[in-house]
Amino acid sequence: MPKLKFDHIAFLVRDLDQAVRDYQQILSVLDPEHAQQIVWDEGEADGYKLRWATFVNPHGTSIQFFESQHPADQKLLEKYGERVHHIAFTTSDLAQTIEELQRAGIPLTSAEPTGPSNIPWLKWVFVPPRKAHGVLIEVATRYRVEGNRWVPDLEEETEGAPQGAS
Template identity: 25%
Template sequence: MNRVDHIGIAVSSIEHVLPFYEQTLGLKLLKMEEVASQGVKVAFIDGGNIKLELLEPLHKESPVAKFIEKRGEGIHHVAFGVQDIEDRLAELKEKGVKMINESPKQGAGGAMVAFMHPKSSHGVLYELCNKSNTKEDLA
């Protein structure tokens, strides 16, 4: 893993929570977009040394909607940036890591992404993403 790329935070409404991040914490919104393949609307927030990704479900069948229903709003995943996601997936599978995504999918910010199953990572949902989603990329 090259670095922690971002931390995903599940929210019921980006519109409702965004003032906390912008006005209360003084952070800057970088970009918002919908990611149909994941069933979410996302907002990237500049956290200084790391990005925060607010995740709002687009429908009740969205994995994020199910997460919020089961656990409530809060930290959803930690994303690691990787150079070659296909090679990294193969390496993890060889090591016995169960994956939610057997192959990469289109994610937010133009990145290809894949998630590790929390049962293989001690209860934490980890995402692999092959694009940095730097502040410049998101502008």
């Protein structure tokens, strides 16, 4: 069975740079350690430009903001404004996790995983909000932060040990 982790909460925003500045200010008071490391990246998903920044939480769930040119995301911004877009779980085996979701009768927004074109190892699928009581759930390839970049997390975990322990 794949190892899964509740990884991050992602916000869809109009201005990524402003959102990061605002949350640096907020987190510097509420959780200063959480404000210390930000991983920035960009790419294309489904042919549309995407930029994101993640406040890495060394002890739990990270906070991510992203700016997207995808028409569906632009429509969401027009209709609802900036908001929580999804919650995300990462998995050590995306293909097997997709199979398990499908066997359990849990719908996905697409049959095939997608991801940013410039990070070919990073893939994701979504459980639609209609199944998850209004919340979009992302299931993505497991990753870790190395330096200031995301890299695939291929390290095997010891059964029963916390993530990162061996």
